[in-house]
Amino acid sequence: MENKKNIIELKNITVRFGDNDTVLDNINLSIGDGEFVTLLGASGCGKTTTLRLIAGFLEPTEGEVFFDSKNMSGVPPYKREVNTIFQRYALFPHLNVFENIAFGLRVKKVKEKEIVEKVQSMLELVNLKGFEKRQVGNLSGGQQQRVAIARALINDPKVLLLDEPLAALDLKLRKDMQNELKALHDRTGITFIFVTHDQEEALSMSDTIVVMADGKIQQIGTPTDIYNEPVNAFVADFIGESNILDGIMVADYKAKFAGHTFECLDKGFEPNEPVDIVVRPEDVDIVPVEKGMLKGTVTSVTFKGVHYEIIVDIQGFKWMIQTTDYCAPDSVIGLFIEPDAIHVMKKSIYSGLIGDYSSYSEEFDELSIVDEDEKEETIEEAKEV
């Protein structure tokens, strides 16, 4: 992967709408040829803006976009070798499935015979054989999604941009499409740049994840890196579930938090440097009280199928723990944490912003994300006008 040349490079990109509304703040990003890169972040973090920069729908206020080492400033979207799959597909309602897919080739005035051949092979690729004459308005969400993919891929783009393409699909279909997209990426070898706010989607599909927040890149890395070695409290909180605690690095390999000094694998901090500690809910072992490093009271238990999700109150801080052993509410349990389950991070602007699990509600999370996404889009559109 490292030897591959970079197909897209963003250098010192800043985007401002108006005078003081900075959407992207000095972004630097290199994307290797053939990679599956995911831009991950909550709404308003600038991920869609980044995609629009690469597609050419937006010019940066400062900085440059390079494509195959060529500077793309001033190059309109129709002259770039990238194609986009839009969030709500943006299929042409006046054309049927065949003509939608053939659109790019028709514009290039490709010969009719070649168009028919290519469209047929695309229809086969996305499993839509026999749908040629259908009107796109009568297709299901998943089918529209496939038409959008075929319409983009038929142009042989070097880079495929996907703007939250699965957001409008229901859960089951979303999982299927995740697998299909991944398979499509492996088969075509095209660089995929995928935008999503769904961390699970990002973890399961990508070669590289770019975590963004507040117009800045927080961390770039493989899914395992991002999950196991988050650089700050934001990333730790955004990717997966995590208990983030205030702590002090007493010395190398010794971290003090929750009133106990733990062995850990991290070093290189100043003596007694204040740090953020991440402990993933699945890495905590439940033991009898007398054997525990910490003890706490179970405040709630939720059955999740594979495991129980329990909230434990330890000195007023609510921990989330995932366990296969049932613990009764109000019982007192001991917790045991292995050295490799503890991850120490430098303090950042996000330290302390992310609280414990005292007011945790999954459903609420989901709902607010979708709502804000819609808002973000309208705001961005309004700004561009």
Added chain:
Amino acid sequence: MKKRSFLDTFAAIPHIVWVILFIIAPLVFVVFFAFTDTYGNFTFDNISMLSSYAHIFVLSICFALIATVICLLIGYPLAFFISQCKPSTQKVIIVLLMLPMWISLLIRTYSLMALLDNGGLLNSLFEVIGIGRVKMIGTSGAVILGMVYDFLPYMVLPIYTSISKLDPKLLEAASDLGCSNFKTITKVVLPLSAPGVVSGITMVFVPSISTFYISQKLGGGSFDLIGDTIERQFQNVSTYNVGAAISLVMMILILISVAIMNKFSDDGGEIIV
């Protein structure tokens, strides 16, 4: 099916009475007069003598067609331009466009007459700058100008509505798939705004073909259009029946042209205003 409540039925009564009194009854009268003579006897004479008005029909259709085409040529680019402006600017332009529609058509036509008249504003200006007076009132150009001036908003508004309803993502998609700005317009914007164009054409063509005051005021009496002919027939009780026959034929002509236009718009063509 839910039974309709008393209130639903009651609410519809004024409308039903209105329709019967002012739409159905007049239509019945038109048909009745068209097929009877002054004494109320059934006859085909009124219809058969219409052939002598053929040249008037042709002239009216030509004028209306030319006015419609000019309105389309001016109106479409204008509507597109408006839709690309900032939302606040769009509102201002739309209000400006609709402002003349709040003034009676008759008054607007009179004011146009004052402009174009031999002693009117334009001619005074021409004289000052040395071009000399130009005869404008009484020319076919003046009549067509009047039609375009009076009915242009009816072309722009439906087209504007259908363009501004387009998802901006569709334009981005076209650009993404290789369309230059011009190709985006021809391959995506034009076909998707066809319903607006159809209703615009209908809303300009229909009043243009039946107008009488525009041709009277701006045509200076040199042009006899269907509207004028019908008006003249109805000023005299003895020619009511001929007037009704002409009206009937014109209604059928308009119905046919509207039906043809709707064929062109997709899915049986709903008219958007």
